[in-house]
Amino acid sequence: MQPTISIPQHWGYPRFALQQRTKDGIILGLYYYPNGTELAEQFGDGWRYVLMPNKNSDELFHFQESQIQPLSPQELFSQIRAEIEFYQSQIAILQQQLFAITGGSTNG
Template identity: 40%
Template sequence: METSKIITIPNHWTSPKYSLGQHTKQGIIVGVQYYLFENLLAPERDGSWRYAVLVSSEDEQVDYIPESQIRLLSSPELRLEMESEIDFCQRKIQNLQQHLETM
């Protein structure tokens, strides 16, 4: 069972626009980090969010991308990506089932 986690963001920070697990043109968001500007003692100065994006699941390549450079997938692009991921998983299940049958 998965437990809920609550993350509190200080009032003087902006909220992140994107969330963990969200698919973008660059990849899947796997992390979020807030970067303060030079003066840590000035809460009125906004910082910025950066996202850890899994660019390639094959070699686990992660890029860190500023919020302003994140580009979301269109609905058709997201649908195509999801269908591709489903096909991949179904092939993997079939391969595992075949392997089980040969045991």
């Protein structure tokens, strides 16, 4: 079953999605400051996003929607391609290790 998030109609829809890659990192969370609240008066109303600059980071950054820069299709393609290549090399290393411990046997 797909998780469902309900957004009140008067909030407007967020421009970015969870786990979307951006120039500043990957979106891990989002929250909303409704107009007329103390937080909205202090920081501005609208969507806020929590980003992690890279998967090895322990830092999180908070951005307003207007501060986020999406990746171009070419940048997104390059990032995903590099990640695929990294994991393919990791798989090859693991397969070599498995081959070494099984003595070359393919029936495990």
